[in-house]
Amino acid sequence: MNISKEAKIILLKSARQSIGSLFGNNEPEKPDYDKFPEFKSDAGAFVTITINKQLRGCIGYIIGQASLFETVCDAAIQAAINDPRFPPLKEKEFDKIKIEISVLGNFTPIKSYDEIIIGKHGLLIEEGGRGLLLPQVATEHNMSREEFLTALCHKAGLYGNYWKERVLKIKTFTAEVFSEDEFKEEL
Incomplete structure (x- = not known):
């Protein structure tokens, strides 16, 4: 959008x-x-x-x-x-x-964790529980792809290394992100 x-x-x-x-x-x-x-x-x-x-x-x-x-x-x-x-x-x-x-943006199922682009993609998992991490979470916390996947598992109520043991049904998405800091003059 x-x-x-x-x-x-x-x-x-x-x-x-x-x-x-x-x-x-x-x-x-x-x-x-x-x-x-x-x-x-x-x-x-x-x-x-x-x-x-x-x-x-x-x-x-x-x-x-x-x-x-x-x-x-x-x-x-x-x-x-x-x-x-x-x-x-x-x-x-x-x-x-x-x-x-x-x-x-739209949610896209992935076939490989290699498809995840840090800083561009957010992640959604609906396995066990539901977990969603916005794209900016990884960059704000300087996460690697592995750390991002571990955090996603925690968010869904799974243990951190769960993603290493199974191929998870993860969807990526992008987001249009904007904040008050960007528009100080106009607000």
Whole structure:
């Protein structure tokens, strides 16, 4: 998917407004879907919240729940209050958060681990449990392909070396990733 700069800015503002609505602020206005056809997409999306470059919440949907716009707004709220790794975001933290959005591309089954390109591909496994790692996870943590696969197994509730013992049914995907840091002037 090719998301315009203006649409990215709207999605980032709307994600922040959605989180702000938890604290009594106004909810985001629905955009003009005719002007921004990318918002009609049912693409999956994840919203990542950080404070001081430390993860504070990340939740999303592999397949969109409705339109891309609604999926991002809902994922923002879920990342703020329902990521089981963190307590719900507090109002006093709201001004400190940074938001990153990852809009997922198509999922492609792989035949060999050699097909995985670090920094380009995210990974999805639905074996045992479900595990998904966004493409930027590997580069942010300086992971090798092997470390990425081990982390994926952990995410799915499997033991780390599980991928070495079996050929897993893994799908790769790309993501269009953008954050508030990229659009400081426009936000």
